Amino acid sequence: MKPRQAWNSPRETGAFFPRDRAWHPPAYTPPYKTSILRSPQRALFFFDNTISEITGPVFGHGILGERDNDLIHNFAKPGESAIGRRIIVHGRVLDEQARPVPGVLIEFWQANAGGRYRHKRDGYLAPLDPNFGGCGRTISSDDGAYSLRTIKPGPYPWPNGVNDWRPSHIHFSVFGSGFAQRLITQMYFEGDPLIAIDPIANTIPDPAALDMLIAPLDMSMTVPMDATAYKFDIVLRGRRSTLFENRREGN
Amino acid sequence: MAQPLSRLKESPSQTAGPYVHIGLIPNFVGIGGVFPEDLGATMVNAKTRGERIFITGTVFDGGGAPVRDCIVEIWQADADGLYPSPSETRGTADPNFTGWGRSHADPETGRYRFETVKPGRVPFGDGRMQSPHVSFLILARGINLGLNTRLYFGEEAEANAADPLLGRIEQKDRVATLIAPRSGDTYTFDIHLQGPRETVFLDI
Numbered sequence: 001m002k003p004r005q006a007w008n009s010p011r012e013t014g015a016f017f018p019r020d021r022a023w024h025p026p027a028y029t030p031p032y033k034t035s036i037l038r039s040p041q042r043a044l045f046f047f048d049n050t051i052s053e054i055t056g057p058v059f060g061h062g063i064l065g066e067r068d069n070d071l072i073h074n075f076a077k078p079g080e081s082a083i084g085r086r087i088i089v090h091g092r093v094l095d096e097q098a099r100p101v102p103g104v105l106i107e108f109w110q111a112n113a114g115g116r117y118r119h120k121r122d123g124y125l126a127p128l129d130p131n132f133g134g135c136g137r138t139i140s141s142d143d144g145a146y147s148l149r150t151i152k153p154g155p156y157p158w159p160n161g162v163n164d165w166r167p168s169h170i171h172f173s174v175f176g177s178g179f180a181q182r183l184i185t186q187m188y189f190e191g192d193p194l195i196a197i198d199p200i201a202n203t204i205p206d207p208a209a210l211d212m213l214i215a216p217l218d219m220s221m222t223v224p225m226d227a228t229a230y231k232f233d234i235v236l237r238g239r240r241s242t243l244f245e246n247r248r249e250g251n
Numbered sequence: 252m253a254q255p256l257s258r259l260k261e262s263p264s265q266t267a268g269p270y271v272h273i274g275l276i277p278n279f280v281g282i283g284g285v286f287p288e289d290l291g292a293t294m295v296n297a298k299t300r301g302e303r304i305f306i307t308g309t310v311f312d313g314g315g316a317p318v319r320d321c322i323v324e325i326w327q328a329d330a331d332g333l334y335p336s337p338s339e340t341r342g343t344a345d346p347n348f349t350g351w352g353r354s355h356a357d358p359e360t361g362r363y364r365f366e367t368v369k370p371g372r373v374p375f376g377d378g379r380m381q382s383p384h385v386s387f388l389i390l391a392r393g394i395n396l397g398l399n400t401r402l403y404f405g406e407e408a409e410a411n412a413a414d415p416l417l418g419r420i421e422q423k424d425r426v427a428t429l430i431a432p433r434s435g436d437t438y439t440f441d442i443h444l445q446g447p448r449e450t451v452f453l454d455i
Binding site: 021023024026027029032035037038039041042044046047048051052055057059065068098108117118134136171173178180183185201204208209213234238 | 257262
């Protein structure tokens, strides 16, 4: 237990730009059946950010272990590695003003190469890989950059419709610099024909929005004879400048 | 033609899904040895200032069933009303308090639980003081964009009645969905995703 302050973000004090809720998936998306009973039906209550939303937790690099962003090895026995197609995922965390967002914790999780999660609720017949746990994390650097090494997750069937399959995907959890900037999303792979028929990807109404979650193959970042690479930039909400805001004296 | 504004759009959200525990609390689901401990499991230590409290509750779906696979994250000020964040410019928060916690519904009972301290008051945008509160984020399969709400404290009737945010909620009978009653050192804050008792969710 070690609460402590370890700032590596600039001191930002502006309110975040309002979230464009027509760009995000709505809460109620009947083709994704679980959303039906888990979607609020009343209007959300809006208000301008207060300090409770503008501030947020920051995690220092001290929490990171050497292999935290290496899913090929971080659960594997010594000298062994996870089975599957070796890939690198890299990109930058930016805000809506295209500024890098440094120092933010990024967590990721995924199925193994056969499409099976290491979770007692996953009963898919594809086998577990004894050398693959499926989780990792990193912190964005000063220019917002991050990277991870993993194996390409497999697609898998899931109980929604009779024959629904998730496209290959990696889940991302991103903190940002304020509580209101927090984002959970998924990364898909360029060229996957399952994206177009996925009830979850298609909770996003605007095809241009879904495109933001599809990572292209990036041959410039591959490691020859080792791993291909995919680029996945993540955009968080921008925040207003406080330069000319009206402030109460002494506040 | 005017210059373009050159703004990016926010990456769209996707559900955290049924296996969110693997990514956020891997030790809880038996994936040991990757991270030494699950992040956010402990908010306080022996030196943390303020009144020690527990916050517990259940998230219910529209059918009245507990959401047993959800993750709940909270963010709050310390006992003096300061946030442990670089964006806090009013002072330095208690170094023995994280301000941030992550809990999960118990797979059997559906209850989440936090051990924390009661937060102090922080200002609203216009400088008035807000009633003490804790910010919540609820993540789960079936929730396409994380749900935000706030907990207010049952015994703070006077401060709650004068709170600038609670005062703006038009349907006064819904304010009660944000107020957690106290019993001993424990506050119970149940969250209803749908139905006649639907919690007031916030567009922050």
